[in-house]
Amino acid sequence: MAKTYQEINEKIARGEAVVVTAEEVIDIVKERGVKEAAEYVDVVTTATFGPMCSSGAFLNFGHSDPPIRMGEITMNGVEAYGGLAAVDTYLGATQPSQDKGIEYGGAHVIHDLIAGKEVHLVAKSQGTDCYPRKELDTWVKLEDLNEAYLFNPRNVYQNYNAAINASSHRMYTYMGILQPNMGNITYSTSGELSPLLNDPLLKTIGMGTRIFFGGAQGHVSWMGTQFNTACPRDDKGYPQTPGATLALIGNMKEMNPKYIRGAVYEGYGTSMFVGVGIPIPILNEEIMAFVSVENKDLYTNVIDYSVPKKAKPSLKKVSYAELRSGSVDINGKIIKTSPLSSLKMAREIAEELTNWIKKGEFFLQEPIQSFPMGNAIKGLEIKEGESR
Amino acid sequence: MMTKKILLSFPQKATGQPMAMELIKTYHLDFNILKAYIDDNVKGTLLLEIKGEEADIEAGIVFLRQNQIGVKDIQSIVEVDEKKCVSCGACTAVCAVGALEMTDDWSLVHHDDKCLECLLCVKACPMRAIHAII
Ligand code: SF4
Ligand code: SF4
Numbered sequence: 001m002a003k004t005y006q007e008i009n010e011k012i013a014r015g016e017a018v019v020v021t022a023e024e025v026i027d028i029v030k031e032r033g034v035k036e037a038a039e040y041v042d043v044v045t046t047a048t049f050g051p052m053c054s055s056g057a058f059l060n061f062g063h064s065d066p067p068i069r070m071g072e073i074t075m076n077g078v079e080a081y082g083g084l085a086a087v088d089t090y091l092g093a094t095q096p097s098q099d100k101g102i103e104y105g106g107a108h109v110i111h112d113l114i115a116g117k118e119v120h121l122v123a124k125s126q127g128t129d130c131y132p133r134k135e136l137d138t139w140v141k142l143e144d145l146n147e148a149y150l151f152n153p154r155n156v157y158q159n160y161n162a163a164i165n166a167s168s169h170r171m172y173t174y175m176g177i178l179q180p181n182m183g184n185i186t187y188s189t190s191g192e193l194s195p196l197l198n199d200p201l202l203k204t205i206g207m208g209t210r211i212f213f214g215g216a217q218g219h220v221s222w223m224g225t226q227f228n229t230a231c232p233r234d235d236k237g238y239p240q241t242p243g244a245t246l247a248l249i250g251n252m253k254e255m256n257p258k259y260i261r262g263a264v265y266e267g268y269g270t271s272m273f274v275g276v277g278i279p280i281p282i283l284n285e286e287i288m289a290f291v292s293v294e295n296k297d298l299y300t301n302v303i304d305y306s307v308p309k310k311a312k313p314s315l316k317k318v319s320y321a322e323l324r325s326g327s328v329d330i331n332g333k334i335i336k337t338s339p340l341s342s343l344k345m346a347r348e349i350a351e352e353l354t355n356w357i358k359k360g361e362f363f364l365q366e367p368i369q370s371f372p373m374g375n376a377i378k379g380l381e382i383k384e385g386e387s388r
Numbered sequence: 389m390m391t392k393k394i395l396l397s398f399p400q401k402a403t404g405q406p407m408a409m410e411l412i413k414t415y416h417l418d419f420n421i422l423k424a425y426i427d428d429n430v431k432g433t434l435l436l437e438i439k440g441e442e443a444d445i446e447a448g449i450v451f452l453r454q455n456q457i458g459v460k461d462i463q464s465i466v467e468v469d470e471k472k473c474v475s476c477g478a479c480t481a482v483c484a485v486g487a488l489e490m491t492d493d494w495s496l497v498h499h500d501d502k503c504l505e506c507l508l509c510v511k512a513c514p515m516r517a518i519h520a521i522i
Contacts, residue, residue: 103516266512338477341476
């Protein structure tokens with residue numbers, strides 16, 4: 001028997017909703033079968049906590065007296081974008097600071113703001129008739145700002161490559177340190193707990209979906225960049241390569257610094273660990289079948305990052321159960337595997353979201369628009385000639 | 389005979405040299421200075437490997453403590469700051485001896501008895517949660 005969003009929300013309001021995590025639901029489906037489990041369970045929570053470079057914050061500082069039209073802006077030495085209106089900016093997570101480089105970047109400023117710390121704001125301007133001030137040097141806290149919201153253009157990748165290095169030198173990458181001669185494999189996913197792997201065809205996750213975002217209640221605002229729903233899939237529909245992505249939005253003032261953290265990848269740059277949890281309403285048996293997926297049935301490719309081309313070769317297709325086992329066999333060589341995203345923190349987020357829903361503090365939002373399937377990504381062609 | 393690694397922290401006035409002579413003479417202890425760090429005005433830190441009979445080592449440590457020298461037994465100079473660590477696992481990728489490992493519940497554990505102090509993990513940690521204490 002199918003359920004509606006409204007029926008599930010009414011159960012949440014009465015404190016009667018059955019909410020479990022995407023790991024817990026696996027055994028429930030094994031014991032009861034898909035049909036009965038679909039009637040019993042109302043919401044399944046998913047989560048991830050890992051590095052997501054395509055992240056940043058929109059901030060509005062308010063006007064000083066006399067006012068300034070900020071052109072060049074730094075926050076704790078990290079450059080923020082000066083091409084918006086007078087006191088609006090976008091602070092990108094991967095922007096390095098002018099003094100400390102990648103050791104302290106935009107993501108660290110965002111974390112410090114959420115942690116309630118004072119941040120050094122310096123701005124310069126040409127000065128205009130309506131905005132006469134040319135310089136500004138002050139300290140701001142999150143609570144002093146008018147608006148502060150994260151808008152992350154590409155988060156929660158639906159599946160991602162595992163990385164290996166077949167060259168003879170050590171590589172420093174966004175997939176961590178890769179030892180030479182296929183010395184190790186790294187991977188980044190929460191697997192069977194991962195949001196978009198539990199809803200592979202985006203039947204419930206769309207524009208407007210309410211989510212756990214850095215400890216606040218945020219929303220899916222758009223399809224993420226490099227949205228690839230035309231990716232190869234297995235016969236059930238699960239992507240086998242990087243697939244869909246999401247653009248997320250949420251109020252920084254309601255976030256918890258535990259779930260938004262600056263990160264440094266040696267020899268690569270700054271990134272941001274973002275904690276995201278997405279509830280999946282069990283509307284019918286089809287959705288229940290999707291969320292009962294296990295790591296042994298989810299596959300990705302081990303990609304050789306030493307090939308300096310866009311299309312890097314895959315050395316093996318592996319399941320997440322194999323990656324999680326600690327080693328993978330490639331042509332008879334046993335290679336150690338290491339995770340890059342934190343399953344421990346992802347579990348904590350799924351638990352927290354579960355509790356919010358059980359306590360009636362979080363309600364499901366039905367998407368106001370679904371995302372397109374069959375959306376392929378384009379590359380960038382390098383065209384010759386200086387003028388056209 | 390046994391070997392032990394200890395970290396000494398001493399105030400400026402208690403210099404290392406006379407203490408060391410005392411350790412050799414009175415307690416028959418051999419030692420190697422693995423690392424030394426002297427902070428100009430405040431205090432100094434010495435990482436020693438000492439070798440000798442167990443009873444002599446213990447008596448030597450009591451002697452050092454009586455002379456206002458802090459003594460800490462250590463296995464490895466590598467420390468993981470639990471408040472900063474998010475258990476992502478990135479550091480385990482570079483630890484060749486398995487001193488950094490994920491437990492069954494996917495928390496990070498540092499087996500300091502296995503650690504070779506190569507310090508590769510320090511740079512591998514995106515949270516900068518790992519540091520050498522000296
Ligand atoms: S890399 Fe750093 S944050 Fe990640 S598990 Fe190791 S010590 Fe913890
Ligand atoms: S210092 Fe080297 S051996 Fe010790 S934990 Fe770090 S990587 Fe492993």
